[in-house]
Every structure is written in structure tokens, then in C-alpha cells.
Amino acid sequence: MKTFTNALRRDILKMIHNAKSGHPGGALSCVDMLSVLYKKVLNVPLEWDKAIDFDKRDRFILSKGHASTALYAVLAHCGFFPTNMLMSFRMLGSKLQGHPSSRAQLPGIEVSTGSLGQGLSIGVGLALALRLDKNPAKVFVLLGDGEMQEGSVWESLMNASNQKLDNLVVIVDKNNLQIDGSTCDIKSLDPLDEKLKAFGFEVYEIDGHNYEQIEQTMLEAKNSNKLCAIIANTIKGKGVSFMENAAGWHGKAPNDEQLKNALEELNV
Amino acid sequence: MFSKDIEVKSPRNVYGDTLAELGAKNPNIVVLDADLSCSTQTCRFAKQFPERFFNCGIAEQDMIGTAAGLAYGGKTVFASTFAMFATARCLDQIRNTICYSKLDVKIVATHGGITVGEDGASHQALEDISYMRSIPDMKVIIPGDCEEVKQVIEYAANTPGPMYIRIPRTNLKSIFSSEYKFNQTTGVKIKEGNDITIVTNGETLWEVMEAAKMLSQVGIEAEILHYPVVKPFRHIALKQSAKKTGSVVVVENHSIIGGLGSAVCEALSQHYPTKVYRIGTKDTFGQSGEQRQLMEFYGLTDKKIYEKIIEFMDVK
Numbered sequence: 001m002k003t004f005t006n007a008l009r010r011d012i013l014k015m016i017h018n019a020k021s022g023h024p025g026g027a028l029s030c031v032d033m034l035s036v037l038y039k040k041v042l043n044v045p046l047e048w049d050k051a052i053d054f055d056k057r058d059r060f061i062l063s064k065g066h067a068s069t070a071l072y073a074v075l076a077h078c079g080f081f082p083t084n085m086l087m088s089f090r091m092l093g094s095k096l097q098g099h100p101s102s103r104a105q106l107p108g109i110e111v112s113t114g115s116l117g118q119g120l121s122i123g124v125g126l127a128l129a130l131r132l133d134k135n136p137a138k139v140f141v142l143l144g145d146g147e148m149q150e151g152s153v154w155e156s157l158m159n160a161s162n163q164k165l166d167n168l169v170v171i172v173d174k175n176n177l178q179i180d181g182s183t184c185d186i187k188s189l190d191p192l193d194e195k196l197k198a199f200g201f202e203v204y205e206i207d208g209h210n211y212e213q214i215e216q217t218m219l220e221a222k223n224s225n226k227l228c229a230i231i232a233n234t235i236k237g238k239g240v241s242f243m244e245n246a247a248g249w250h251g252k253a254p255n256d257e258q259l260k261n262a263l264e265e266l267n268v
Numbered sequence: 269m270f271s272k273d274i275e276v277k278s279p280r281n282v283y284g285d286t287l288a289e290l291g292a293k294n295p296n297i298v299v300l301d302a303d304l305s306c307s308t309q310t311c312r313f314a315k316q317f318p319e320r321f322f323n324c325g326i327a328e329q330d331m332i333g334t335a336a337g338l339a340y341g342g343k344t345v346f347a348s349t350f351a352m353f354a355t356a357r358c359l360d361q362i363r364n365t366i367c368y369s370k371l372d373v374k375i376v377a378t379h380g381g382i383t384v385g386e387d388g389a390s391h392q393a394l395e396d397i398s399y400m401r402s403i404p405d406m407k408v409i410i411p412g413d414c415e416e417v418k419q420v421i422e423y424a425a426n427t428p429g430p431m432y433i434r435i436p437r438t439n440l441k442s443i444f445s446s447e448y449k450f451n452q453t454t455g456v457k458i459k460e461g462n463d464i465t466i467v468t469n470g471e472t473l474w475e476v477m478e479a480a481k482m483l484s485q486v487g488i489e490a491e492i493l494h495y496p497v498v499k500p501f502r503h504i505a506l507k508q509s510a511k512k513t514g515s516v517v518v519v520e521n522h523s524i525i526g527g528l529g530s531a532v533c534e535a536l537s538q539h540y541p542t543k544v545y546r547i548g549t550k551d552t553f554g555q556s557g558e559q560r561q562l563m564e565f566y567g568l569t570d571k572k573i574y575e576k577i578i579e580f581m582d583v584k
Contacts, residue, residue, distance in 0.1 A: 155330035
């Protein structure tokens, strides 16, 4: 898994370097979770694989759409589209838009996101539709902790609980940083676990970079008949020493030298 | 195409009944509301199909996001609340989630325009058409009577993609018979005339028809064009009429900025430059008052429309 995620980290950095823009910090904080999700947790057949019932696939929504490079890298490395498409990220006419776009019809992208605070409502609606159709598929939504400052997130948490959805799993990538600095200083979410519990969620707390913990907890949440939320403690910029825990790397591209240093650190 | 008997009916009740009828035929239809189901009359659907009705509470952003998710899950979604809250409150969700992904969500808003009445400015959406019209891939429809409400809702249920439909709050006099067929590709000629073209839709259609009768009495034959589809705006009928009459008046229960009046000006400036006079609320907020009082104050009654057209024709 480490080799896999290192290759993904390499591609995330190269995509952002190539595009001269993008969001490395939040992509590096969630890429371990996305890797485990797509490799071990989600039932996500490729569209052209007729052997598997495509309608029954699990759905993943990246509500923090600015981490798109992490999702694009995982999808490409899982065979949804050729890895050589990755370098078209943010280019004119590309299916790899700055933020995920279902309009752009990139295989594996379920919904459009980017404007924060909307993915969870979409996830709730999707979970309701699946339940109406008696479809056993599950919906996973990954939010950023900063994103949870959006009021609409709390509207949808309330709705999810009110609808008693057991086919929805909420994951919070808690990297404690946002563009302007520390989430604690700007508008603290703490105590997030108690808030989610008060909203009716079964809350798990994990190390979002520990593959075993991620896999075990996500599978447990997936198979649970309760409404589950996973708070994943992560490090923004994880894997590249000079990007780790630095708010400045939220939305900045590495230059040639920084990329070289980062790739050396990753040893890929 | 015109109704012989004049019946007064609530377009909201017609909306609710039509939804319930469509719900019986099509199990894929789901309906959402934000705590106003008794006002929007989506409660008529809810009563028959409780498992396909979701009351999202007083949380319009969540309602539109949830509507998007249901549409991603293959459902045909109707989401209703007052026009004020169905547009401005959740504009980002409508733009970035519904329209950007061309989802099959119909936002059917009641209580648009000044005719909300006593609740006043905070509840009078005078800009909703302007917001909705500016979003790519959004269709905008304002039916003119209850028969047309029914047909537009049926059309919406059978036509994929995002739509904004504004249902008038006031009870409406019947204009169309069941022989009328709603056609999204053209403006509808309601009355022939050579002297001036009046373009309208929604609640003001009846007022314009009455105003035209008054104009006839003083020898002015107005041509009336009903444009329920504000977007995509089809200019052909308008252009032909403008060519004939040489001047155009637009009447709408909306701000003169960004609504039907703007659509008419945009089309004519490109296809057949003509002087246009726009009747609607000016660059202003509304206020409390009885429906009829407000319509008179803001110049939307038959008599006020007549007076303004006379004024316009004198100076043109």
C-alpha cells in the first residue's frame, strides 16, 4: 500500500506542478484514505466490466473537491482511465477539471463538487434514492474539517440523522488547517466528535494515515446498520516534509526545485 | 384554445393535484419541500406517496442538495418552496450542483412577485427570474393560467434537465381550454393587433388581456404575446410582431431588471431593434399591502397597464 500511495503522491505533485496551480496540502492529507477506500472498501467496478452489476456500485463523493488530484490519481491507478491523462489536469478542454465535474464525464467521477458544503446533501439524496430502489450500495462522503464551517453541512447532518440513513458513511479529513491558517483559530469545530454524536451519528476516530485502521473502521462503518461518521486525524501535506502542517501549501504549486526535493523524499 | 367559461382556480392546488396524478403514473417521481408543503400544495403528493416525499425542514440549501442526490440516483425530482427561498437562499446549490451537472431537478416555486401581499418585501421575490435566467442550462417557465400550470408540470415531468417554474400565488381566471397545447418553442399569440405589441406571462396575462380591451375602446389594437418560457427565449414570434407594430411593451410581476423585459430587450436589440417599454417593479423592494392594492401601486392592474401604454404611445 505504501508503494501505491507514494506513486499517487508523486502524481499529485506532478499534476499540480505541471498545471502550475492546485491544492497539494488537502490532497496529500486524504490520499491514504482514498487509496484504502478504492482498493479495499468500496465496491467500484469499472463501467465497462459487464460482469458486475454497475448500478449496485458504491458511490464516493469528494465533498472537498479541491483535493481532486488525490481522487484523479486513485481513479487512474485503479484503471478507471489511463494514467497518461493525469497531466491534462486543469488544461483547457480536459476531463480533469480543477474540481471534479460529472459534466466533464471522467470515468469514476460520480458528482460535481468544488463549492464547499454541498457534497453531504448530495450524498443524503443519493442514499435516499438507493434506499427507495432497495439498492444495497453504500454512499461515502469525504468532507474537509474547514468545510464543516459551512452551515449547509449541518443542515444535511440533521437530514441524514432524521432519515435514519444506514447506507451513508461520512468521513471528515481533519487536518486542522484551512487557507487562512489554523481551523482552531479561525472558527473552531471542537469538540467535533461530541457534535456529531449529538446529531445522531455513531462516531469513530482514526489516524487517517494508518492503513489498517482506515480499512478496519471503514469496513465496520460500511457494514453497520447505524448512521456512521469517521473523524480521521490527518496531516495536511502528509509525506512531503516542507508541506506538512503548513497552511501556505493549501493552494500552491511546487516549483521545479521543490518538486525535485519532494520526489526525492518520496523516493519514487 | 381559449376557455369558454371563466373559472377562478388556485394554481397551487392545480400544481399539487398534477403532481399527485403524475406520481401515480410514474413511480420515479419524488417531491421535496422545505416546511411549506401546505402553502405550495406539495402536501397533496405527500398524502398519497409519503415514501416518495421528503420534507427537508427550513433548510433550502439542504433541500436543493438532497434533490441533486436523488437526481444522481435516477429520480425525477420536484422541489418546492416560496420563490424567495427557492432561489436566492440556495443559488450556489442550484448553479454548482443542479445546473452544472444538468440534473433532473424541477424547482417549482410559489409566491413569486409582488402578489405575495401582506408578508412584505422579505417574502416578495422580485428578482427570482433574473437569478434563474442567468444560470447556464436552466429553463425558466411562468405559466399564465391553471390549465397551463397543469401542462407545464406534465411537460417538466417528461423532460429531463433543470427547470425553474414559477407558480403564481393569486387565484387565476381560466384563459386556456384543454385544447390549448403548451409549446416550449414559441411565444403564444393571444390577440392580433397592429398598433402595439404587449409581451407578458404569469399573473399579468389576464390583466394585459383586459387592458387590451380598454385600448380597443379608444381605437388602439394591441397584439398580445404570452411568453411562458422566458428561457430559452425564442424570439421569432416577438420579432414578427415587432416588425408589424413597431413598438413593444413588456408587463411582468417582477423587477424590470433581468426578467422577461430584459429577455425581450436582449432579443430585439440583436434581431430587430425596437423601442421597448418595461412595466414591472422598478429597482426597488416591495412592501406590505393587499394583493390588489400592491398590483395597483406597482402598475400591474389592467387599468394601470392601459394608462401606461397610452402614456407610452403618446410619447413614442
